[in-house]
Amino acid sequence: MPANLTPQYKEAEERFRQAATHDEKLEALREMMALLPKHKGTEKLQADLRRRLAKLEEEREHGRRGAGHRVDPGHVRREGAGQWILVGPPNAGKSALLRALTHAHPEVAAYPFTTRIPQPGMMPYEDVQVQLVDTPAVTAEHAEPYMTNLMHGADGIALVLDVTADDLELEALALAELLERARVWPATRPLPPDAPSFVAARPVLAVGNKRDLDPGGSLASRAHQAIGADLPFFPAAAEHGEGLEELRRALFEELGRIRIYAKEPGKKPDLERPFVLRRGATVHDLAVAVHKDIAERLKHARIWGTARFPGQ
Ligand SMILES: Nc1nc2c(ncn2[C@@H]2O[C@H](COP(=O)(O)OP(=O)(O)O)[C@@H](O)[C@H]2O)c(=O)[nH]1
Numbered sequence: 001m002p003a004n005l006t007p008q009y010k011e012a013e014e015r016f017r018q019a020a021t022h023d024e025k026l027e028a029l030r031e032m033m034a035l036l037p038k039h040k041g042t043e044k045l046q047a048d049l050r051r052r053l054a055k056l057e058e059e060r061e062h063g064r065r066g067a068g069h070r071v072d073p074g075h076v077r078r079e080g081a082g083q084w085i086l087v088g089p090p091n092a093g094k095s096a097l098l099r100a101l102t103h104a105h106p107e108v109a110a111y112p113f114t115t116r117i118p119q120p121g122m123m124p125y126e127d128v129q130v131q132l133v134d135t136p137a138v139t140a141e142h143a144e145p146y147m148t149n150l151m152h153g154a155d156g157i158a159l160v161l162d163v164t165a166d167d168l169e170l171e172a173l174a175l176a177e178l179l180e181r182a183r184v185w186p187a188t189r190p191l192p193p194d195a196p197s198f199v200a201a202r203p204v205l206a207v208g209n210k211r212d213l214d215p216g217g218s219l220a221s222r223a224h225q226a227i228g229a230d231l232p233f234f235p236a237a238a239e240h241g242e243g244l245e246e247l248r249r250a251l252f253e254e255l256g257r258i259r260i261y262a263k264e265p266g267k268k269p270d271l272e273r274p275f276v277l278r279r280g281a282t283v284h285d286l287a288v289a290v291h292k293d294i295a296e297r298l299k300h301a302r303i304w305g306t307a308r309f310p311g312q
Pocket residue numbers: 088089090091092093094095096097107108109110111112113114115137209210211212213236237238239240
C-alpha cells in the first residue's frame with residue numbers, strides 16, 4: 001500500500017534532516033508524527049518515528065547529547081497543567097515541600113545548598129497534574145545564574161520561607177530582588193503603567209513553612225508581612241502534612257486553567273482524563289491539544305457545559 005505522504009510531511013522530514021540542534025530535531029520529528037497519514041501502509045513508518053522520538057526524548061531527559069552539549073538548567077520541560085518554580089532561602093523546606101506534594105524524592109537535609117540543579121515533580125490535584133520544580137537556594141549573596149530564566153519561563157512562582165528563620169526580612173528582600181531580575185511581576189499587584197513590556201505578570205504566592213514550630217501563628221504573620229502582604233500566603237508544615245490541601249488547590253487554581261472532558265462520537269465522555277487549557281481557550285485550541293490533524297480538518301464541534309445549550 002502506498003504511504004501517500006503529503007508535501008507538508010516531506011517538508012517536516014527535510015527539516016528533520018537539516019536540523020542543527022537536538023531541540024530542532026525533536027520538533028521536526030513531532031511534526032512528522034502529527035502529519036503522517038495513519039493507515040496500514042504507514043504502520044512501519046509510524047513505529048519507526050515513534051522509536052526515534054522516544055530515543056530523542058530520553059536523550060534530552062538525561063542530557064546525553066554527545067560531546068560539547070550540556071543540558072540548560074534554566075529550562076525544565078513543562079509537563080501537565082502548568083509549571084511552578086519553588087524558590088527560597090536555604091533550609092526553608094523547598095525540597096520537603098516537593099516531596100510532600102509530588103512523588104519526587106529530592107534530598108532533604110539540615111544543611112544548606114543540598115539541591116544543585118532544578119528538580120521537577122508532578123503534583124496530583126483531583127484529575128490533573130501540576131508540575132513543581134525544586135531549585136537551589138537563593139540568598140542575598142548568591143543565586144544560580146540560570147534561576148532568572150527558569151522563573152521567567154514558568155507559569156507561577158512559589159516563594160518558600162521558613163517562618164522561624166531569624167533573618168526572614170533579609171531573605172524576603174533577596175527573593176523580591178530575584179523576582180525583579182527575573183522580570184516577573186506578581187499578578188495580584190497592579191502593573192505600573194510604565195512597566196516595560198518584557199515584564200511577565202504571573203501568579204506569585206508564598207508558603208510559610210514549618211508552622212508546626214509556630215503554634216500561635218505570630219511568626220507566620222511576620223513572614224507574610226516580610227514577603228508582601230499583597231501576596232497570597234499559605235502557612236504549612238511540609239514534614240507534617242499541614243496546610244497542604246489548601247496549597248495544592250491554590251497551585252492549580254492560580255494557573256487559571258480550565259478542564260475539558262472530551263467525548264468520542266458514540267461513546268461516553270471521558271470524565272477521568274480532561275484536557276487542560278488556559279482560560280479563554282477556543283475549540284480550535286482544544287483540537288490542537290487533541291491532535292494537530294484534527295485541528296486542520298475541524299469544521300464544527302459540539303459543546304456541553306454551563307454557558308451552552310447541551311450539545312451546542
Ligand atoms: N519542623 C519542621 N522542619 C522542616 C519542615 N520542612 C522541612 N523541615 C526541615 O528543614 C530542613 C531543610 O529542609 P529542606 O527541604 O532540605 O530545605 P531546602 O533547603 O529549602 O530544600 C530539614 O532539616 C528538614 O527536615 C517542617 O514542615 N517542619
